[in-house]
Amino acid sequence: MMETESIPDTALVKALNYGGTFHQSFSSLDADVVLGAKDQTLFRIHSWTLKTTSGWFRSLFSMPQQNPLPNHPEVINLDEDSHTLESLLLMICGLPINPLTSYDEADAMLFAAEKYDMPGPMSLIRVLIMTPPFLDQPLRLYAAATRCGWEEEARHASAQSLALNIYAQEYQPVLRKLHTGAVLDLMNLHRNRREGIRQRLNEQPFVTGSMTASCPRCRWKIDHHTWRELKYRVVMEMDVRPLGDTVVDVGLTEWPEAIACWDARCPNTECTCVLYDKVETLRLIRDCIDGLPKTT
Known part of the structure; x- marks a missing residue:
């Protein structure tokens, strides 16, 4: 009697036939579609799932299809890597999802979800990027939110960006990815806060250029140079950190310009008020900063 060769595992045969490796969570032979990631990982999934969760696949499957071999559907090769594709498929299949750990990962998923018209994953990512560790990167959040049309998240991100000097070199790569309108809105918010405090400090009840430079008590001639220097420092600080917290919490008590201003006295030795x-x-400066626009 002739010896028979052992029959390889079915999944292995399928993988060899397809020229890739099946993902362990998406390898059921009951599924009728095979998706291929760019790193040659394969995903078996039901066409019904794709059609009901993705506008792109719904349109694709509405076109005439070639009849595939039994249990051997044609591979649909996609541009995404296996991790991005796995994360999207877990979401649309209602399986436990992969945690998002970085904006690079979130952006890759957002681009894929947008491309394949998958509102489910888009809504999940929208929730996830409003949690740590994403909230400490407001410009990345702003970029994602403005691209996807998420107004509430964009406003939140713009408010958080006030703690940043958006003109610093380190933030230029992110800003370059924003569309023109989003960049202008953000720059206008930061500029309007700086110009708002500049204008307010030049109005009454603050000392203005039009006021007579004389001591309020003895009418001795005085120079408001200490106040002018403090105003300039406040405006410059608002330019690099429009939030204004460093002005009211530290600057107005610790800056050399502030100390000199509060120590300033009438030069009349008989007055010295x-x-x-x-x-x-x-109090007035704090109220001015609190009244400035806070979001785009």
């Missing part, structure tokens, strides 16, 4: 009310001025 304090020229500026520190407590009231701090």
Whole structure:
């Protein structure tokens, strides 16, 4: 009697026939579609699932199809890597999803979900990027939100961006990815806060250029140079950190310009009254900053 060769495992045969390796979570022979990632990982999935969760696949399957061999459907090769494709398929299949750990990963999934018209994964990613560790990167959040039309998330990100100097070199790569309108909105928000505080500090009840430079008590001639220097420092600080927290929490008490301003006195030796009310001025500046626009 002749010896028979052992029959290889069915899944292995299928993988060899397809020229790739099946993902362990998507290898059921009951599925009638095979998707191929760019790193040659294969995913078996039911066409019904794809048609009901993806506008792109719904359109694809509405076109005339060639009749595949039994249990051997044609591979649909996609541009995504296996991790991105796995994450999307887990979402549309209602399986436990992979945690998002970086914006690079989130962006890859968003681009794929947009391309394949998958609203389910888009909505899940929208929720996930509003949780740590994503909230400490407001410009990446703003980029994703403005691209996808998520207005609430975009406003939140723009408010968080006020703690950043968006003109710094480190943020230029992110800003270059934004569409023109989104960049202009963000730059206008930062500029309007700086110009808003500049304009407000030049109005009453603050010392203005039109006010007579004389001591309020003895009418001795005085120079408001300490106040002008403090105003300039406030405006410059708002330019690099429009949030204004460093102005009210630290600057107005610790800056050399602030100390000099609060120490300023009438030069008349018979008067020497304090020229500026520190407590009231701090309150007014804090109120001015609180009244500035906070979101795009």
